[in-house]
Amino acid sequence: MASKSNVPVTREAGAPSLFGAHPLSLLQREIDRIFDDFSGGFGRLSSLRSDEMMPKMNVAETDGGYEFTAELPGLEAKDVDVTLADNVLTIRGEKQAEKEEKGKEFRLMERSYGSFSRSFQVPAGVVSSSIKASIDKGVLHVSFPKPKQAEAKKIAVK
Numbered sequence: 001m002a003s004k005s006n007v008p009v010t011r012e013a014g015a016p017s018l019f020g021a022h023p024l025s026l027l028q029r030e031i032d033r034i035f036d037d038f039s040g041g042f043g044r045l046s047s048l049r050s051d052e053m054m055p056k057m058n059v060a061e062t063d064g065g066y067e068f069t070a071e072l073p074g075l076e077a078k079d080v081d082v083t084l085a086d087n088v089l090t091i092r093g094e095k096q097a098e099k100e101e102k103g104k105e106f107r108l109m110e111r112s113y114g115s116f117s118r119s120f121q122v123p124a125g126v127v128s129s130s131i132k133a134s135i136d137k138g139v140l141h142v143s144f145p146k147p148k149q150a151e152a153k154k155i156a157v158k
Helices: 023-039
Strands: 057-061 065-071 080-085 088-102 107-121 132-136 139-145
Touching: 065 088, 080 132, 080 139, 088 139
Parallel strands: none
Antiparallel strands: 057 065, 065 139, 080 088, 088 107, 132 139
């Protein structure tokens, strides 16, 4: 008998995340749209949109648990937080990048800062101490075992 996954995942292109779009992301998109309309579509005032900061993630259910993989190029363990509260697993991080180029007649200096947060509903009973997280070469791996199912116990009626 095939069991239904407890972690909701959608594979449709352009589909909202598990909790829908974050309200601030929606506000940012609307503000960007207004400025695009105002500027005649000649580019955004900000070159980095909020959805471009959102890491690409895979969520997989295995026989024994769940595995989350996130692409976080340039980030290290100190830049990423993984928390579990009220059956919600949250992966949060911040990236700060600085680039400088010098030439004979020019100097280019760019800085970009951004943060992201992704949250996922996990099955009830997941214990935070059972969650394992590691980052290697810009790829975050988070895994935890499936919680034990409560056994049905027959109760005698008197």
